[in-house]
Amino acid sequence: MQTNLADFIKNTPEGEEADSILRKCVHCGFCTATCPTYQLLGDELDGPRGRIYLMKQVLEGKKATFKTMTHLDRCLTCRNCESTCPSGVQYGRLVDIGRKIVEQQVERPLSQRLMRTALKETLPRKWLFKPAMAAGQMVRPLLPQVLKNKVPAKQDAGVWPRTQHARKMLLLEGCVQPSMSPNINSATARVLDALGVQLVVAPKAGCCGAIRYHMNDQDGGLNDMRNNVDAWWPYVESGVEAIVMNASGCGVTVKEYGHLLAHDPKYAQKAQRISELTKDVSEILPAFEAELAQKLQGKIKERVAYHPPCTLQHGQQIRGKVEGVLRAAGVDVQLCADSHLCCGSAGTYSVLQPELSYQLRDNKLANLQATKPDVIVSANIGCQTHLQSGTDTPVTHWIELVDRALSKAA
Template identity: 80%
Template sequence: MQTNLADFIKDTREGREADAILRSCVHCGFCTATCPTYQLLGDELDGPRGRIYLIKQVLEGKTPTAKTQLHLDRCLTCRNCETTCPSGVQYGRLIDIGRKVVEERVPYSFATNLKRTALRELLPRKWLFTPAMKTGQLFRPLLPKSLQNKVPRKENAGAWPTRAHARKMLLLDGCAQPAMSPNINAATARVFDALGVQLVVAPKAGCCGAIRHHLNDHDGALDDMRRNIDAWWPLVEAGAEAIVMTASGCGVMVKDYGHLLAHDAKYADKAQRISDLTKDLSEILPAFELELQIRLNGKIGKRVVYHPPCTLQHGQQIRGKVEGVLRAVGVDVQLCKDSHLCCGSAGTYSVLQPELSYQLRDQKLANLEASQPEMIVSANIGCLTHLQSGTDTPVKHWIELIDKALSAAH
């Protein structure tokens, strides 16, 4: 694709990156076949190729409109198009650049801006979000359905292991997940403890930066990243083997720290080291498959269907590992029809684009429940909460299955 970027962007870091991405697109349109919003709306501008053209026009100096903004905001950033693209177009990075430029020129309405600001300022701050979530859970039966969908029922996290082990790994506690489902990280710590690995949480680490980044507050997101690097670095230097991610949405973000902070002389090398150490849970546990198999084979009798989050299968390009671990320990796990498609959660998308989000959720649940599973499992807090809001079938993080079975085996 030929480009001629406008003066305001062409010599900037973002401009050079966008130019390279635009030039790699060959207009083939393969991406439209796997774009969830294009499938729903049938509009070229609600597919990756159309959005790429819109971004190109804006970066070349055309004045964006509210319609431009709408088409870009309807994108889930699921990155299914990246998996499909034969040319390796890094669409996820391009859409982040394009959205930020458009927002600078097309202000949101007061109501929309208020909602986006609330999400950007509340969710990443654990000291604000946790008491808000606890209050919501306390009064959950009185809340309207739209709010109940965002407030999972309170669950008992169980005990955090206290044994020390020679092998140590860091665990990102995160911002939203500890309040919404504290049992996920606790279950992960118990599983690792049983395998002789101690998971350590750095107290000053917090939001990975994804929320602010995808809401166009790129500077705020970089501050989140720097804070996490500072919090983790002493433990990295002390020999932590990896930084474990139990939420794939956080994992894909932290793995991008090296790229996003490459311009920062103080943090560039540290950021790349952090990205290199970052591993999704499903990348670590295959090394322990044999031990888990010996302990658990035949002890998990549930019929399970697995929803692979977009941030895992498309963002991190990790496929097959969760299913492999579960099958190794005897779980009857299946994938559903169109398992490559997004469930509609997509971070804050379900709040900002509820109509499309719930259409995608209902389509996904219909496919997931077609095999009449006893449980739906996934690997990201957003997917878990979103899917559970539309079904009575239990929706759990897959590590909770293993934790429960290990506890029962003792």
């Protein structure tokens, strides 16, 4: 694709990156076949190719409109199009650049501004989100369904192992996960403890930065990232083997720290090292597959349906590892039809675009239920909560399934 960037962005790092991405696009349209919003709406401008065309216009100097903003807002940033694209178009990076510019040119309605401000200022701050979630859980039976969907029942975190091991890895607790589903973190720690690895948490680490960054507060998101680099660096220097992620939405962001902070001379080198050390827990456990298979054989009898989050299969390009670990342990794990498509959670998308989000959820659940599962597992807290809001079938993190089986084997 030929481009002619406007002066306001020409010769800037963002302009050079956008230009490089745009030039890779050949308008083949393969991406539209796997775009969830295009499938629902049938509008070219609600598919990757159409959105790329809109962003190209803005980058070349055409003023953005509210219509432009609306089509970009409807994008889930699931990055399915990246998995499909034969030309390697990095759509996720382009849409971050495009959204930031459109946000600067178009004023949002007051209601949208208030909602987005509330989300980006509350969710990343555990000291605000934790009491809010606790209050919601206390009155959960009285809440309207739309709020009840976002407030899971209170969960016991379980015991965090205290055994000291020579092998140590860091864990990012996350900003909402400790309040919404605290057992995910402790289950991860217990599983790795059983395999001779100690999980450590850096007290000063916080939000991965994704919430603010993807809501066009990119400066705020980058500051969250810098905070984590500072919090983790002493542990990196002391020799931790990896930074473990059990929320794939956080993992895909931390793996991009090196790229996102590449132009910050103080943080660029450290951020790159952080990204190199970052591993989803599904990348850690295959090294212990034989040991896990021996411990777990016959312990998980449920029929399991696995929903791979977009941030894992498209963002991090990790496929087959969760299923591999579970199947090696003798688990009957199924992938549903159209398992590559988004469930509609997509971070704050389910709050900001509820109609599309719930359509996608219901489509996903229909496919998952067709496998006749006893339990549905996923690898991201957002997907897990979103899916559970539409079904009575238990939805849990796959690491919790492994943890429960290990406790039976002990």
